[in-house]
Structure formats: C-alpha cells, structure tokens
Amino acid sequence: MKKTLLFLLLSISAFAQIDKVEPPFWYAGMHNPELQIMFYGKNIAQYEASVSNNVVIKNVVKTENPNYIFVTIDTKNVPASDLVFSFKNKNKVAFTKKYALKERRANSAQRQSFDSSDMMYLIMPDRFANGNPNNDSDKSTTEKANRSLPGGRHGGDIEGITKNLDYLEELGVTALWSTPLCEDNDKGYSYHGYGQSDLYRIDPRYGTNEEYLKLSAEMKKRDMKLIKDYVTNHWGAEHWMFKDLPSYDWFHQFPGYAQSNYRMTTQFDTNASAIDAKYCMDGWFVPSMPDLNQSNPLVLNYITQNAIWWIEYADLDGFRVDTYSYNDKVGIAKWTKAITDEYPYFNIVGEVWMHDQAQMSYWQKDSPISAIQSYNSHCPSVMDFTLHDAFGNVFNEDKEGWNDGMIKVYDNFTNDFLYANTNNLLIFAENHDTGRFNQNYKNDIQKYTMAMALLATVRGIPQLYYGSEIGMAGDKGKGDADIRQDFPGGWAGDKNNAFTKSGRTEKQNKFFDVTAKLFQWRKNKDVVHTGKMTHYIPEQNVYVYFRHNDKETVMVVMNNSAEAKTIKTNRFQENIKAFTSGKDVLSGKSVDLKNEISLDGKSVLVLELK
Ligand code: CA
Numbered sequence: 001m002k003k004t005l006l007f008l009l010l011s012i013s014a015f016a017q018i019d020k021v022e023p024p025f026w027y028a029g030m031h032n033p034e035l036q037i038m039f040y041g042k043n044i045a046q047y048e049a050s051v052s053n054n055v056v057i058k059n060v061v062k063t064e065n066p067n068y069i070f071v072t073i074d075t076k077n078v079p080a081s082d083l084v085f086s087f088k089n090k091n092k093v094a095f096t097k098k099y100a101l102k103e104r105r106a107n108s109a110q111r112q113s114f115d116s117s118d119m120m121y122l123i124m125p126d127r128f129a130n131g132n133p134n135n136d137s138d139k140s141t142t143e144k145a146n147r148s149l150p151g152g153r154h155g156g157d158i159e160g161i162t163k164n165l166d167y168l169e170e171l172g173v174t175a176l177w178s179t180p181l182c183e184d185n186d187k188g189y190s191y192h193g194y195g196q197s198d199l200y201r202i203d204p205r206y207g208t209n210e211e212y213l214k215l216s217a218e219m220k221k222r223d224m225k226l227i228k229d230y231v232t233n234h235w236g237a238e239h240w241m242f243k244d245l246p247s248y249d250w251f252h253q254f255p256g257y258a259q260s261n262y263r264m265t266t267q268f269d270t271n272a273s274a275i276d277a278k279y280c281m282d283g284w285f286v287p288s289m290p291d292l293n294q295s296n297p298l299v300l301n302y303i304t305q306n307a308i309w310w311i312e313y314a315d316l317d318g319f320r321v322d323t324y325s326y327n328d329k330v331g332i333a334k335w336t337k338a339i340t341d342e343y344p345y346f347n348i349v350g351e352v353w354m355h356d357q358a359q360m361s362y363w364q365k366d367s368p369i370s371a372i373q374s375y376n377s378h379c380p381s382v383m384d385f386t387l388h389d390a391f392g393n394v395f396n397e398d399k400e401g402w403n404d405g406m407i408k409v410y411d412n413f414t415n416d417f418l419y420a421n422t423n424n425l426l427i428f429a430e431n432h433d434t435g436r437f438n439q440n441y442k443n444d445i446q447k448y449t450m451a452m453a454l455l456a457t458v459r460g461i462p463q464l465y466y467g468s469e470i471g472m473a474g475d476k477g478k479g480d481a482d483i484r485q486d487f488p489g490g491w492a493g494d495k496n497n498a499f500t501k502s503g504r505t506e507k508q509n510k511f512f513d514v515t516a517k518l519f520q521w522r523k524n525k526d527v528v529h530t531g532k533m534t535h536y537i538p539e540q541n542v543y544v545y546f547r548h549n550d551k552e553t554v555m556v557v558m559n560n561s562a563e564a565k566t567i568k569t570n571r572f573q574e575n576i577k578a579f580t581s582g583k584d585v586l587s588g589k590s591v592d593l594k595n596e597i598s599l600d601g602k603s604v605l606v607l608e609l610k
Contacts, residue, residue: 085098
C-alpha cells in the first residue's frame with residue numbers, strides 16, 4: 001500500500017512539470033486580444049488547463065506529441081496582472097503556473113519605424129566589436145570562441161555595439177540592422193545566427209536579453225533605431241522543438257530533407273509546375289536549417305507572437321526579414337499583416353533577392369504587380385537588388401555603351417512605376433552575403449565616393465555594410481568569412497583602432513570622412529527623403545538627376561567616364577529653373593549654372609541649388 005502511494009506521488013511529480021512556456025509572458029491591451037500560449041512538459045497533454053481571474057479560454061489544441069499543449073485565451077479587457085494556469089488530472093489540480101500580462105510601453109502601438117530619412121548600418125555582431133571577452137564562450141552553447149577560424153566565433157557582442165554608438169553616430173548612422181542575435185547552437189559556423197535554436201533567448205555569446213534591451217534604450221536616447229533580423233523561413237536543427245517535434249508537419253518533410261531549388265519565380269510563375277513550386281517553398285535552405293511550415297496555424301501563431309513579443313519587449317523599430325520570398329507566401333503575408341495590424345507604422349523590409357523589378361515589386365505591400373494575382377504580401381519594404389546589381393560593376397565601365405556605364409543605373413529607375421512605394425525600398429551597394437564594394441573596386445576612393453553619393457541622393461533607404469566606410473575589403477570568392485572580417489579596433493590588442501579618428505589610418509579617414517559628410521548632410525534633407533526624382537538619359541557616361549520638392553532642389557552630376565567632361569546646363573532647364581548656382585556638398589565649392597558645368601573623370605557633384 002505504502003509502496004503504491006509512493007509510486008503514485010513520484011509519478012505525479014515526475015509528470016507535474018512544465019519545462020517551457022512560450023511566449024514566456026505577454027502584454028495587456030494588445031490590438032489582437034487572442035493569445036496562444038504553448039506549455040511544454042512531459043505528457044502535459046493529459047492535463048486539463050484552466051486559468052484564473054475569470055479569463056476565458058477560447059480553445060485548447062493538442063498535437064500528436066503529448067508533451068505540448070496550446071492554450072488560447074482572450075485577453076480583451078484583462079488588466080496587466082499575474083494569471084495562474086492550473087493543470088488538472090481527474091479533477092484534481094496537479095500543478096499550477098503563473099503567467100504575467102505586463103503593461104505595455106506608452107504609445108507602443110503607435111511606434112514609428114525606420115524610413116527613407118534613415119541611414120541603416122548593417123553589422124554582423126560577432127565581427128564588429130568584442131565588448132565583453134568573458135562571454136566569448138558559454139557553457140550552455142556548443143561552439144566555443146576561436147578567432148583563428150575564419151568561420152568560427154570571434155567574440156563580438158552586444159556590449160561591443162553599445163560601446164561604439166558614438167562611432168556610428170559620427171558616421172551618420174540612424175538605424176542599425178544587426179544579423180540575428182538569438183541563440184544559434186549549431187556546432188560550427190554558428191556566428192551568422194540564421195540557424196536559431198531558441199527564439200526567446202539572446203545567444204549568451206552575444207550577451208543577455210537585458211543587454212539587448214539596454215542597447216535598444218541607449219539607441220533611443222540618441223534617436224537611433226534598432227532593427228531586428230527576423231527569420232520566418234527556417235530554424236536551426238539544434239532548435240529544441242526540432243528535437244521533440246510538436247507535430248510531424250511543424251516543418252516541411254519529404255520525408256526528411258529536400259533542398260530548395262531557390263527558384264523564387266515559381267511563387268508567381270503561371271507556367272510553373274506544382275512540384276517546382278513546392279520544392280522552392282518547402283525545400284530546406286540547407287540541411288542544418290529545417291524549413292518551417294507556415295501553413296500550420298500553430299507554427300504561424302508561434303512565429304507571429306514571437307515577433308510581436310520582441311517588438312514590445314525590446315522596443316524595436318523595425319524588422320529585416322530573411323529569405324522572405326522562400327516562405328509559404330500565404331503564411332508570410334498573414335504573419336506580416338498581423339504585425340502591421342498590431343503596429344500600423346512598423347516597417348518591415350523583406351529580403352527578396354531577385355534580379356527583375358516586377359518580381360521584386362511583387363513582394364511589396366499593395367504592389368500593382370501582385371494585384372494581378374490578387375496577392376498582397378503586406379510587406380512595406382523590399383530590397384532593391386537590381387540597383388545592387390548595377391553597383392557591382394558600373395563604376396569600372398569607363399565607356400558608355402547601349403547597356404554599359406551609367407545607363408545601367410538610369411535604367412534601374414526607369415522601372416520605378418512598377419513599385420507601390422519607391423521611397424520604401426532598401427538601397428545598398430553590398431551586404432553580408434554579397435561581394436564587398438571595396439574589393440570589386442580595389443579601394444578606389446573616387447569610385448567609392450560616387451557610390452556613396454548615389455546611395456545618399458536617390459530614392460529609398462540607404463543601407464551601408466560595416467567596414468566599407470573605412471575601406472574594408474574582402475573576397476567573396478574565398479568564402480563568406482572573407483567578407484565578414486573583424487572590424488579593426490573591436491578587439492583588445494588590435495593595433496589599428498578604426499573607431500576613432502586618431503586610431504584610423506590616413507586612408508581609412510578618407511573613406512570615413514566622405515561617408516560621414518554625405519550622410520550627416522542627408523539627415524535633414526527632406527528633399528532627398530521624399531522629394532520627386534527627375535533624371536536625364538546619360539550622355540557620354542555622365543548621369544544627371546535632380547531631387548526636388550516645393551522648398552529645395554538638389555542636382556547630382558555623376559561623371560563615370562575616365563576623362564573630364566563639360567556638360568551644357570540648358571538641357572536641364574526644367575529643373576534648374578531660376579537657380580543660378582549650386583553648392584557642392586562634398587567640396588563646399590560654388591558651381592555656376594549659367595552655361596556649363598565641368599567636372600573631373602570619375603567624380604561627382606552633389607549640388608544644393610541656390
Ligand atoms: Ca564577447
């Protein structure tokens with residue numbers, strides 16, 4: 001008898017535990033009052049859940065795995081408070097769990113976000129600055145720091161970013177996009193963070209959740225915006241849920257692994273075969289990244305709530321969404337809409353790596369192209385990859401041809417009519433997945449200056465990639481690690497400290513100064529943020545365009561030819577109007593507009609017209 005009782009007690013206590021609750025807490029007064037809480041514990045599905053404070057349970061979902069239970073509650077009119085969930089077995093409460101509904105920040109729902117007035121700086125945190133050498137390795141994660149491995153963990157962290165905000169401010173940065181910071185417990189190559197293993201935890205090698213909040217708060221003080229890199233398409237194979245699947249269809253399985261064909265055109269190609277479309281969307285990016293099934297409502301809810309949780313918790317100012325166009329397109333549209341319903345001014349930029357403007361436009365909110373197929377992704381911003389393509393080689397094309405030279409850049413903007421919102425395109429010369437600009441152009445400061453002038457003055461949200469502003473190069477042909485080298489000065493003992501003017505070499509200061517000059521100038525130039533663009537067909541490899549509004553006109557003259565050029569100004573009279581001179585932002589010199597403008601080979605004028 002005694003033995004049986006003891007066994008019963010032991011078995012109940014063994015069962016009576018909750019290992020995970022996600023989201024770990026929530027907020028009162030959200031626009032969408034429904035909250036689906038996932039409780040995870042051994043055989044938890046055999047218990048009956050109830051909740052305190054007269055809160056209504058709308059439904060309970062169980063899956064084929066008894067270790068999960070999904071409880072949806074209605075939080076409408078429930079004040080911030082601690083709720084208590086009870087789990088009963090045969091009408092007896094076996095165990096309970098406290099659950100906090102917290103107060104939201106003031107005006108949280110009305111939060112503003114990044115836009116075309118910003119300059120976005122992209123960093124890979126592992127490679128930027130090691131603010132805390134004590135967290136380089138951690139007991140709870142497998143891969144240990146090894147700076148001698150190009151693809152290893154180098155020790156950069158959140159504290160390294162926080163400590164160098166002065167540097168970013170000096171450069172003219174107003175928004176920071178960091179590659180993912182949540183836990184990625186892959187055995188190797190985990191530094192990029194795209195194989196996440198815990199979506200509610202900052203990777204301990206980057207710091208703590210509290211340190212991330214501190215970074216966000218420090219940035220707010222400086223009027224800078226924090227953008228989280230969100231991955232909806234896949235998790236890492238080390239994710240704890242992948243090791244104990246809630247349901248077979250949580251991930252796409254074939255069964256097991258099948259690789260994506262990466263042909264994103266199959267998402268809208270009316271001639272595509274069903275199997276090709278399926279392998280694009282449902283195939284895995286790589287074997288270590290299981291592909292999430294966004295058409296499973298539990299999965300969709302999980303990633304939607306996680307995204308909203310981070311916005312509210314870390315006071316975020318935007319998302320960059322990885323591999324946006326690989327997702328189940330109906331699922332990702334629901335995810336994006338749910339977030340923007342909650343935060344109407346929140347900006348989200350989707351990575352849509354395509355080489356055709358109509359195809360990129362397809363993924364932007366209210367696109368006239370996707371409207372043809374009655375699809376709306378609801379994603380406010382996409383990346384201007386065709387402009388990036390032009391950046392790749394245009395400045396080496398000294399001679400104008402029908403398709404060579406500045407005509408490439410000009411042509412990119414001739415297709416702007418395809419987009420729903422050109423001011424909300426992310427424009428960039430490079431990022432962490434592409435070749436580095438300074439590698440392609442052998443650190444030519446004139447070509448760099450032309451590229452930065454272009455980024456600072458055409459429509460869209462300019463994005464810079466860390467290190468280029470000091471002339472950093474790196475060869476994509478040698479692998480990703482080479483384009484993701486450590487920023488000099490980020491590690492104790494670095495001989496070259498590029499974070500300060502006195503620490504930078506003369507060459508580094510040249511790159512830095514021209515970048516800072518352009519982007520500091522751009523900060524308050526509404527005419528560049530939202531003004532109309534008028535451009536003229538390039539002649540002799542010289543591209544002339546204007547940004548103008550009721551108050552101001554900026555004229556850009558870009559000579560991509562190797563020789564000096566003189567252009568007659570009468571051709572531009574519809575924009576020059578009564579202006580008689582222009583002040584060059586870069587040199588500070590005044591340029592007379594009456595008859596002609598002369599400029600050196602491979603040079604640019606950014607003129608504020610007077
Ligand atoms: Ca560190």
